[in-house]
Amino acid sequence: MVFTFEQAIGxxxxxxxxxxxxxxxxxxxxxxxxxxxxRITLFFIMGIVLGDLIFAMIAMGGFAFLVAQHEIYFLILKWLGGAYLIYLGGKTLLSPSSVKHIQTVETEGKWKLVVSGFLLTAGNPKDLLFFVSFLPAFIDLKTAGLTDMLLAAILIVITFIATLCFYAGLVTIAGNWLNNPKAVLWLDRMAGIILVIVGLMVLLFS
Incomplete structure (x- = not known):
């Protein structure tokens, strides 16, 4: 296994x-x-992270396959991925806060919620591009085995579940928070900084 504890924490x-x-x-x-x-909203969250899990595995598997073909593919993806993350980070840092008015939606059945969550992720191919760019900063896909990839994907899924459950469980607080321009701006800036840092890590250290 090449996926270290320090990489997992990062x-x-x-x-x-x-x-x-x-x-x-x-x-x-x-x-x-x-x-x-x-407890019902959890089904929607499960649908979202199912899409994330599939995208993460496709990204890592596809990256590893290309790298196995020729070293030049790794270098190309490394530079494109790092540049893309820095671009996303810069865009996030410079953009105004993305406050949206949150409205309730009609009540849905459990499985419809799962499908809705999955389609929300699956319908956004940028998520796949993000994983291709993001993961090389934390796992060496040139030498990683299936166990390493599964562990990385599971950690991502568990973390996304935790963050979405935070919003779902504290919906009143979260709703007020997301309607607060200063709070949203702060979160966006934090995310932008992380994206730039990870982009630089991909370019310099992966």
Whole structure:
């Protein structure tokens, strides 16, 4: 196993900060929480992270396959991925706070919530590109085995579940927080800094 404890901790911390940054998954989770009990909203969260798990495994498996073909593919993906993360971080840092008015949604069945959550992730191919760019900073995909990849994917999923459950479980506080421009701006800035740092890590150390 090449995925070290230090890398795992770094991956969890970076993922948690990015997961707390307001985005489509956060706003959709809070909207469902306004219409459903927490235990029902969990089905929506499971759908979201199922999509994240699939994207993470595709990203790592595809990256490892390309790297196995030729070293040049690793260098190309490394530079493109690092540059993409720095671009996302810079864009997040410079953009105004993304406050949105959160409205309740109609009550949905459990399995419909799972499907809705999954489609929210699956319908955003940028998530796959993000994983391809993000993961090389924390796991050496040139030497990583299936166990390393599964562990990294599971850590990402558990962290995303925790951050989304935070918003769902504290929906009243979270709703007020997400409607506060200063709070959203602070979260966005934190996420932007993390993206830039991870982008530099990909370029300089991976």
């Amino acid at each position: 991956l969890v911390i970076a993922t948690a900060i990015l997961g707390l940054s307001p985005g489509p998954a956060v706003f959709a989770t809070v909207a469902r929480s306004l219409s459903h009990p927490f």
